Amino acid sequence: MKELDSEEIAVLCHSQNIPLIVDEAHGAHLRFHKSLLPLSALHQGADISIQSTHKVLGSLTQSSMLHLSGKIVDRERICKCLQSTSPSYLLLASLDAARAQIGERPDTIFNKPVELAMEAKALVETIPGITVFNSSKYGTDPLRLTVGVWKLGISGFEANGILEKKIWSDFATSWDTFYLLYSKSRNQ
Ligand SMILES: Cc1ncc(COP(=O)(O)O)c(C=O)c1O
Numbered sequence: 581m582k583e584l585d586s587e588e589i590a591v592l593c594h595s596q597n598i599p600l601i602v603d604e605a606h607g608a609h610l611r612f613h614k615s616l617l618p619l620s621a622l623h624q625g626a627d628i629s630i631q632s633t634h635k636v637l638g639s640l641t642q643s644s645m646l647h648l649s650g651k652i653v654d655r656e657r658i659c660k661c662l663q664s665t666s667p668s669y670l671l672l673a674s675l676d677a678a679r680a681q682i683g684e685r686p687d688t689i690f691n692k693p694v695e696l697a698m699e700a701k702a703l704v705e706t707i708p709g710i711t712v713f714n715s716s717k718y719g720t721d722p723l724r725l726t727v728g729v730w731k732l733g734i735s736g737f738e739a740n741g742i743l744e745k746k747i748w749s750d751f752a753t754s755w756d757t758f759y760l761l762y763s764k765s766r767n768q
Contacts, residue, residue: 617690710732
């Protein structure tokens with residue numbers, strides 16, 4: 581079976597008048613770098629993307645955004661489905677604050693994090709036995725580091741166990757890869 585990329589999936593969905601909805605929980609930052617971040621779901625043809633704004637941008641935990649594009653989706657219907665008689669103004673205000681923060685420097689706000697992440701990646705690549713993944717037609721998000729440890733003869737879980745005191749891994753597997761999303765401080 582042929583593996584389809586997001587643009588091809590969007591074309592296929594749209595040919596049947598089906599909206600493409602993407603869980604882009606970890607992608608709220610994807611619009612905000614001139615060249616080094618992959619294209620966002622909407623830019624790859626999705627009709628709806630749901631982003632956990634709180635994960636990568638600066639809003640409060642639990643606050644998210646639903647983004648719409650194109651003409652297939654009935655906006656009014658979506659808004660009605662998501663209505664609440666008791667919205668949290670605290671969460672709404674934090675979303676607005678995150679939007680305002682990004683809006684001040686949309687093209688440059690992620691320059692430093694991307695630079696630091698690439699520096700970290702280059703350092704990790706020099707560690708014997710560690711493989712760092714670089715792939716995808718749309719580019720790899722430099723803020724996510726996917727590392728293979730198979731050359732060390734240990735599983736992702738074992739590597740995670742060794743590293744977890746210093747590095748927060750978002751995802752480990754029983755075989756050989758895991759994600760490093762955040763480290764607790766630059767020195768660690
Ligand atoms: C792929 C994916 N989708 C959805 C969620 C849930 O996001 P939230 O915690 O903002 O509801 C997560 C949380 O980690 C996730 O990783």
